[in-house]
Amino acid sequence: MFTKILIANRGEIACRVAATARRLGVRSVAVYSDADASAKHVAACDEAVHIGGSAPKDSYLRWERIIEAAKATGAQAIHPGYGFLSENDAFANACAEAGIAFIGPPASAILAMGLKAESKQLMEKAGVPLVPGYHGSDQDPAMLKHEADRIGYPVLIKASAGGGGKGMRAVDRSEDFAAALASCQREARNSFGSDAVLIEKYVQRPRHIEIQVFGDTQGNCVYLFERDCSVQRRHQKVLEEAPAPGMTPELRAQMGAAAVAAAKAVNYVGAGTVEFIVEQPPEGGMRFYFMEMNTRLQVEHPVTEAITGLDLVEWQLRVAGGEPLPLQQEDLRIHGHAIEARICAETPDNNFLPATGTLTVYRKPACTAFERGVVRVDDGVREGDTISPFYDSMVAKLIVHGATREEALSRMDAALAETRIVGLSTNVQFLRHVVNSRSFAQADLDTALIPREAAALFHQDKVGKPLAVAAAVAQTLLAERANESADPFSRRDGWRPHGITVRRFD
Structure with missing residues (x-):
């Protein structure tokens, strides 16, 4: 160590x-x-x-x-x-x-998985299922359009060096392909310095399910089960949970084996995540396809820690120090259900526009921090800190654990209700709306959940913050007045012989 x-x-x-x-x-x-x-x-x-x-x-x-x-x-x-x-x-x-x-992993593994087209060619050789598509090096626009026509619409154009939802365009018709390609390539050049793209079949009603893998320097590799990250906005995750609703033991074993094969194909060491797009055909069941591998610890790793009882950062330190994996595949078990919500400084009703400002009030529910618990909050800010424009807008990660998904859902809603942030706009109420939406509550999941439930998620401030605050202040003042007596010192009207009284209401 x-x-x-x-x-x-x-x-x-x-x-x-x-x-x-x-x-x-x-x-x-x-x-x-x-x-x-x-x-x-x-x-x-x-x-x-x-x-x-x-x-x-x-x-x-x-x-x-x-x-x-x-x-x-x-x-x-x-x-x-x-x-x-x-x-x-x-x-x-x-x-x-x-x-x-x-x-982290060796540089060779990062490089091998860093370019989407090359990594998919590597996965194909390793026998990992791939979405039908074109991952070749010929980037002639006519060639790319020919391949898109061959695959069949709708297709997805993706920047080969992309990530974070950038450099992606869905195309429904052949006549729209050229304009979408040009737009995607412009964004790819500006974001990643390369305009190389790949073309894939656009999977209908897709779910985003990823497998946590871990390898060591002795050649051992295990999977620590899955996380469902289907609830997304602008191709970025909002809620993550484990285990994935509807996951069968047989499908979990197949996806786990595919993820381990992907990791071993690049001699992977350390924590990594193999992301799959999961198709839900009308006839039922699920089919999974390799999407990409993130060669690092994921933001959502606490949900895996919650259901396995492990500290993944500790595993990282031990493996990087040359130690073998602490457990083998047969030693790993799933315990209960966990959900993570990303609390961000943003305005959901304004296309999730990032917000900046001071956390004038930042109150959390009773929780643990950076370790497993029924309610856990991991954050890098304190009350009075500033969310600046220089970095990511995430304020905190709220993680809950329960014996069942229903219990975890109830705890998530209660914990969000007890989270109070004043000073800048956040998505706390939006997250409550998502958790209580029909689709999420009933585990009717796919990456289009947010637009599908838009009527129940956006513009839901029925009372309005100014009126709610005024009502709370009025109620407090009325309660104080009821306790006044003939004693002038019992009054809370703020009178003083000089100066201006400023009072804070929490």
């Missing part, structure tokens, strides 16, 4: 890694930008090193400075978290050349 690690990230994931490191007696080093000088993750670590300006390109993406910080502090390993440099093969290589362990 390492004695000191550097965490090359910020916010919630940096705090998460630091918590496990502290429990294991491993010292941790934070890095921070100008905007994060007083951030929670800086306080959570034993040491902190300033690495640059507020913009990610001036700090969290400057891997040379991060490696310098690791050397200067004597860190033996670097944990990349998720996002930023977590799937950068050049960074993983640079760590190895500097004699610093990279807490």
Whole structure:
């Protein structure tokens, strides 16, 4: 086991890694930008090193400075978290050349899975099911259109180097293909520096189900079951749960075996996620196809921790230190049901426009933090902190666990009801609407759930925040007046001989 690690990230994931490191007696080093000088993750670590300006390109993406910080502090390993440099093969290589362990897969695995077209060719050789499509290198527009016509519409055009929902276009008709291709390629060039695309059959009523895998340096690889991430907005996840509703033991074993085969095809080490698109044909059942592999720890890893009773960050540290996997496949079991909600600073009724501002009030339900519990909240902010425009808009992850899905749903709704955030717009009420929607409550899941349930999810502020706040203030003042007596000091009217009274209502 390492004695000191550097965490090359910020916010919630940096705090998460630091918590496990502290429990294991491993010292941790934070890095921070100008905007994060007083951030929670800086306080959570034993040491902190300033690495640059507020913009990610001036700090969290400057891997040379991060490696310098690791050397200067004597860190033996670097944990990349998720996002930023977590799937950068050049960074993983640079760590190895500097004699610093990279807490993640080898650079070769990151590179092999980083380009969608090449990874799908690799998966085809490994016998992993693929969506019918074209993954070739010939990028002539006429050739691409020919392939789309051959596959049959609707098709999905995807940037080969893409991710995060960028560089994707669905095309319903042959005559619309050329315009959609040009638009997709423009976005791909601007976002990823490459306009290479692949074409796939657009799966009807798809579900997004992913398998958590873990490999070690001894050649062992296991799967830690699945997560259903079908509830999405703009191709980004909103709610995740495990196990996936409707999953049979037979299908789970097939998907798990396919995920392990995918990992072994690239000699995978550490935590990774193999994502599948799951088709739900009208005749029933489910068919799964490989979509991509994320060569890092996922945002939604706590739901897997909840149902397995394991600490995946601890597994990461042990495996990166050369230890074998703590458990084998036959030792792993599913316990109960878990759901995670991503609480974000955004305005759902305005196309999920990100919000910035100060967390004037930030109150959470009774919960654990960065460890398993009936209600768990992982966050990288505190009351009074600012959500800046420089980074992701996620405020916190709320995770609940129950014996059944119904119990977990009830706990999620109650926990969201007890979450109070003032100072900026959030999606807390939107999440409650989703949890209570017919489709989610009855596990009628697919990636179109949010648009399908739009009438029940958006513009649901029936009373209105200004009126609700005024009513609460009026009720408080009336209750106080009822308790007044002839004693002038019993009055709460705020009178003072000089100055202006400012009163806060919580």
